[in-house]
Amino acid sequence: MTTSLARAVHPADGQDRVRAEALGSAAFRAEHNVRYAYAAGSMYKAVASEEMVIRMGRAGLLSYFGTGGLRAERVVSAIRRFEREIGDGPYGLNLLASHENQAKEQEQVRLFLAHRVRRVEAASFIVPTRPLVQYRISGLRRARDGSVHVPNRVMAKVSRPEVAQYFLDPPPRALVAELLAEGAVTAEEAALAERITLADDLCAEADSGGHTDQRQLVVLLPDMVRQRDAAGRAFPPAAAVRVGAAGGLGVPEAVAAAFVLGADFALTGSVNQCTAECGTSDRVKDMLQRAEVQDMTVVPAGDMLETGAKAQVLRRGLFYPARANKLYELYRRHDSLEDLDEQTADQLQRRYFRRTFDQVWQETRAYYAQANPESLALAERDPKHRMLLVFKAYFVQSIRLAMSGSEEHQVDYQINCGPALGALNSRLRGTPREDWRNRHVDEIADWLMRGAADVLTDRLARLTAMTSPGSGT
Numbered sequence: 001m002t003t004s005l006a007r008a009v010h011p012a013d014g015q016d017r018v019r020a021e022a023l024g025s026a027a028f029r030a031e032h033n034v035r036y037a038y039a040a041g042s043m044y045k046a047v048a049s050e051e052m053v054i055r056m057g058r059a060g061l062l063s064y065f066g067t068g069g070l071r072a073e074r075v076v077s078a079i080r081r082f083e084r085e086i087g088d089g090p091y092g093l094n095l096l097a098s099h100e101n102q103a104k105e106q107e108q109v110r111l112f113l114a115h116r117v118r119r120v121e122a123a124s125f126i127v128p129t130r131p132l133v134q135y136r137i138s139g140l141r142r143a144r145d146g147s148v149h150v151p152n153r154v155m156a157k158v159s160r161p162e163v164a165q166y167f168l169d170p171p172p173r174a175l176v177a178e179l180l181a182e183g184a185v186t187a188e189e190a191a192l193a194e195r196i197t198l199a200d201d202l203c204a205e206a207d208s209g210g211h212t213d214q215r216q217l218v219v220l221l222p223d224m225v226r227q228r229d230a231a232g233r234a235f236p237p238a239a240a241v242r243v244g245a246a247g248g249l250g251v252p253e254a255v256a257a258a259f260v261l262g263a264d265f266a267l268t269g270s271v272n273q274c275t276a277e278c279g280t281s282d283r284v285k286d287m288l289q290r291a292e293v294q295d296m297t298v299v300p301a302g303d304m305l306e307t308g309a310k311a312q313v314l315r316r317g318l319f320y321p322a323r324a325n326k327l328y329e330l331y332r333r334h335d336s337l338e339d340l341d342e343q344t345a346d347q348l349q350r351r352y353f354r355r356t357f358d359q360v361w362q363e364t365r366a367y368y369a370q371a372n373p374e375s376l377a378l379a380e381r382d383p384k385h386r387m388l389l390v391f392k393a394y395f396v397q398s399i400r401l402a403m404s405g406s407e408e409h410q411v412d413y414q415i416n417c418g419p420a421l422g423a424l425n426s427r428l429r430g431t432p433r434e435d436w437r438n439r440h441v442d443e444i445a446d447w448l449m450r451g452a453a454d455v456l457t458d459r460l461a462r463l464t465a466m467t468s469p470g471s472g473t
Contacts, residue, residue: 016464018456020449025242025264028201031153032090032119035060036449037265040272040441041157041203041246042094042121044210044416045069045403049279050078052272052441057086059442064121064155066279068096069399072111079115092119092155095132099124099304101372105131113138122156124211126163128198133171134184136199140192148192155201157246157267159213164224167199168231168238197237201265202228206247209270209418211301212312218261221245225262250420251427252451256459259452268448270421275439281405284415285436287314293422297321300328302395302414306388314415320398323352323412327391336383337390352394352412360393361386 021029024037032039040056040063042048048066056063065082067075075093082091093112098104109131112120122132132154139151156167166172171193180190204224206217225243232239242264249255250271258266272278274288295316301309305328315321327348334340337357340348345357353360368376368389379386398414424444428434433443 016457016460018453018460020446020453023259023449023453023456024244024266027240028242028244028265031200032062033060033088034062034090036445037244038445038449039063039155039244039265039267040445041267041269042066042068042123043269043273043279044096045399046074046078046279047273047403048094048269049277050081052275052277052279053078053082053091054085055277055440055442056445057082057089057091059445060090061442061445062090062092062119063441064092064094064119067094067108068123072107075108075111076115079117090119092121092153093117095120095122095135095154097122097124097126097129097132099126100375102129102131104371105129109135118151119153119155122154122167122199125156125158125166128166128172128175130175130178133175133193133198134179136171137176137179137185137189137193137196140189140196142188142192148195150196150200153201154199155203155244156199157203157205158224159205159215159220161223161227164202164204164227165231167202168197168228168241169235170194170196171198195237197235197241199241201242201244203244203246203265203267204263206245207312207418208247209273209296209312209421210416211304212247212298212310212418214298214310214312215247217245217248217258221258221261221263247418248420248423249448250423252448252455254420254423255448255452256455259456266448266452268420268444270418271424271444271448272441273415273417274421274425274436275441275444276437277441280403280415283405283407283410284402284413287317287413288415288417288421289425289434289436291316291417291422291425293419293426295422296417296419299324302392302398305331305392305395311416312418314413314417317411318413318415319411320414324395324398324414327352327394331384331388331391334384334387337387338383353397354409357390360390364389364393 028037042064043066046066053063053065135152141149143149158164176190176193179185204221206215206220228243244265244267245258245263246267249268255266274285296312297315298310298312299321301311349356379389398412401409402413402415432438
């Protein structure tokens, strides 16, 4: 039995029972001021919506707002609403790595610091960046007891050990030095940075919706727990980093398994998309409600098309997965739009984009002129990069169509989702919560965590009976 699981057991009515409120890390619950060692993760373009964050916060549960792809004014509006409706309650915002344009990431951090956002979920990072480090170390100071006061909390979602190690180590000295030289942090903050880890919480992201390496949780989580423990022997502050589990957590048995494997907390995503609070369209929720565990597939990730990174999406009833794969293969094989054969070019323009390449390019060009002039300049010189940006427009369009609920263009919806939702749907079928309108994020959290406690109570009782004297084992 893991230490966290052992602490969750207490005698009641003559029988040992596992309590949902005691599963996982007590430090996680105390630091985030939450009832459960549980969080609802962020999802792009406010799919993890304001309503979701507020409902979770009012229930004493942690949730992260999906800031990716939103304009600064929308994010500020959300923060002000959280301040009014949750106050000091638990909530955080997504800090999404921007591999193509770090200025966007810097804008996010500048905004978070200006508005005293105290929790971020760092997602899609491959290496630490200057904006991430600036957020982490801003406000560091010596406490009266000699410890380091860290006001800005970072939860990092990772699926690779080399990336996990960055978050178990202190912020890179070279980046800290650059920030100090620019006056972005103080001398005290820079000095104290060597005494803390880059993250407080590290989430082992397994076979999840959206960006995924399709790691198996039973392999990834124990390995990351072991990595944390080893890091703690070399750098003691790393021993306090909590390692959580994400990916595939759609039913109580899966959550129970995560805690048995050593998780300090559980983080859910896909199951929260099919709820009344989710920020996507009703049409998407209707589709998600019918999804089975086998209805997901892996496709190229549109925002990282040139790298071959993968994302997991809903497949059932959609052309989007096949079209995403075709665009990636065309990008790999061709050097420009002009290099495409006539039939292929016609198919893309009529069926995928529903407008000409020139029209797509003019819209794309206008966007990149403001958002990323360097990428635009490269596209003007390099026909292959221009083709890449045009192809990426299809992926952006597919998200917008799903968010708007366009009936005419339903086959092109991009719906990031993992098989956990299929498992949840199967369990709720025939109950009042089969309809997503009767599903609420805080109630899903309660059902998963209390159900996990019941599962563990039952399994522990069976194991105890099997190994007790006279059991015949």
